[in-house]
Amino acid sequence: xxxxxxxxxxxxxxxxxxxxxxxxxxxxxxxxxxxxxxxxxxxxxxxxxxxxxxxxxxxxxxxxxxxxxxxxxxxxxxxxxxxxxxxxxxxxxxxxxxxxxxxxxxxxxxxxxxxxxxxxxxxxxxxxxxxxxxxxxxxxxxxxxxxxxxxxxxxxxxxxxxxxxxxxxxxxxxxxxxxxxxxxxxxxxxxxxxxxxxxxxxxxxxxxxxxxxxxxxxxxxxxxxx
Amino acid sequence: xxxxxxxxxxxxxxxxxxxxxxxxxxxxxxxxxxxxxxxxxxxxxxxxxxxxxxxxxxxxxxxxxxxxxxxxxxxxxxxxxxxxxxxxxxxxxxxxxxxxxxxxxxxxxxxxxxxxxxxxxxxxxxxxxxxxxxxxxxxxxxxxxxxxxxxxxxxxxxxxxxxxxxxxxxxxxxxxxxxxxxxxxxxxxxxxxxxxxxxxxxxxxxxxxxxxxxxxxxxxxxxxxxxxxxxxxxxxxxxxxxxxxxxxxxxxxxxxxxxxxxxxxxxxxxxxxxxxxxxxxxxxxxxxxxxxxxxxxxxxxxxxxxxxxxxxxxxxx
Numbered sequence: 001x002x003x004x005x006x007x008x009x010x011x012x013x014x015x016x017x018x019x020x021x022x023x024x025x026x027x028x029x030x031x032x033x034x035x036x037x038x039x040x041x042x043x044x045x046x047x048x049x050x051x052x053x054x055x056x057x058x059x060x061x062x063x064x065x066x067x068x069x070x071x072x073x074x075x076x077x078x079x080x081x082x083x084x085x086x087x088x089x090x091x092x093x094x095x096x097x098x099x100x101x102x103x104x105x106x107x108x109x110x111x112x113x114x115x116x117x118x119x120x121x122x123x124x125x126x127x128x129x130x131x132x133x134x135x136x137x138x139x140x141x142x143x144x145x146x147x148x149x150x151x152x153x154x155x156x157x158x159x160x161x162x163x164x165x166x167x168x169x170x171x172x173x174x175x176x177x178x179x180x181x182x183x184x185x186x187x188x189x190x191x192x193x194x195x196x197x198x199x200x201x202x203x204x205x206x207x208x209x210x211x212x213x214x215x216x217x218x219x220x221x222x223x224x225x226x
Numbered sequence: 227x228x229x230x231x232x233x234x235x236x237x238x239x240x241x242x243x244x245x246x247x248x249x250x251x252x253x254x255x256x257x258x259x260x261x262x263x264x265x266x267x268x269x270x271x272x273x274x275x276x277x278x279x280x281x282x283x284x285x286x287x288x289x290x291x292x293x294x295x296x297x298x299x300x301x302x303x304x305x306x307x308x309x310x311x312x313x314x315x316x317x318x319x320x321x322x323x324x325x326x327x328x329x330x331x332x333x334x335x336x337x338x339x340x341x342x343x344x345x346x347x348x349x350x351x352x353x354x355x356x357x358x359x360x361x362x363x364x365x366x367x368x369x370x371x372x373x374x375x376x377x378x379x380x381x382x383x384x385x386x387x388x389x390x391x392x393x394x395x396x397x398x399x400x401x402x403x404x405x406x407x408x409x410x411x412x413x414x415x416x417x418x419x420x421x422x423x424x425x426x427x428x429x430x431x432x433x434x435x436x437x438x439x440x441x442x443x444x445x446x447x448x449x450x451x452x453x454x455x456x457x458x459x460x461x462x463x464x465x466x467x468x469x470x471x472x473x474x475x476x477x478x479x480x481x482x483x484x485x486x487x488x489x490x491x492x493x494x495x496x497x498x499x500x501x502x503x504x505x506x507x508x509x510x511x512x513x514x515x516x517x518x519x520x521x522x523x524x525x526x527x528x529x530x531x532x533x534x535x536x537x538x539x540x541x542x543x
Contacts, residue, residue, distance in 0.1 A: 128521060130521040154501065
């Protein structure tokens, strides 16, 4: 068996300097969005990655999340740490906790599955936090994905984002048999990877991205005050 | 020659002779009467005295030599056609021809004059037509050039107006947005006091003072976690002016001119949060701004700190 070697990023050197990716990235939620995102980020060269998810892997998670059959019953963060180690040689931090008011810096990515959790994360850990470069709130329902990229110290961004924090009761509920599919997770993970690269290199980042895989539509918006 | 020799003789002006226009500088002529007119006066069809026959001589009374080169022989022929029939006797004495052949000869000469006159008229008409066309074209070109110039000028004015409309529309929308935003800011005494109370209730805030367009916040001791270690940075005074200036002073643990790893002589190096904080102050969101500034004081970044955090005292558990 070939001995373990650190990845070399020759194929992406002109796309992003590996040194630019030396920034902390926090990934909250390691399910349909987070598990694929973690893989994308690790393969990109993000090595200061922290994972947060208190849940364990269940059978129904297997088709639309990155986990292996043998991972059922394990903590998501533990299994994901192992997968990332195998796929990218990345030693990431994994904490099986719910984010309450933890202090985070750099890029924070949310892939949680309830609006209540989003509100808690936003109000207690993100809003007004000067150390958070950008908060990427990724949402997915069936074949539609939406990502909000929020500067938590910019009042325009704050206003726009807080308008999207509706209650869980108002959220569209998909039937259990039409809630998630693997390619949606890969697609949204690709977009998040692109946003992280843009943040790392100082490129423009749209305030909102909408991806509709049913109609194959991709829309970006920088938003306005309305 | 006559005009030069007898300058004392009165002169008149005739614009036409035999119906032909005379050159403007050569329209002077001798009037009938006075010294002229003792012979037989001959007049053209318009009554102008054009010649005088006296003692077998023909005197031309207008300025024949001053006319244009092509008109001059025609006028001379006209004078001769008019005069010679009155000098048949004199001609008879000089010519071998009898009277009738002489008359016939004069008639032939008169017809030649008519043909010459017709040719001259045709040439003159052609010249006039060409001049007319040339003049018309010139006027058209002048007017076209004028209109093109005016249109270019108006186009530039319209473009400038369009640019101004765009700019002013943007300003209008910006002012509308700003006004809408200001109207959303709590303005009542109760709301403002609530904001102030919220500021005072922050756990890191010890006191808040407001004076002369400035809000001053005194903080409790602030500690920073870095590299799994905790450092005591001390208590700070944050001054926020309504105009947007921010000064942060370390009241207890300044390291020389450094109040904080990211604050030198009271001037914070905000990095990527500068724009957001400025917007918040612009919107009178002082509570939010203080939240951000407190978080700023609790955050250090080794990539752009001015002095390392290790200069401050480490807190040991």
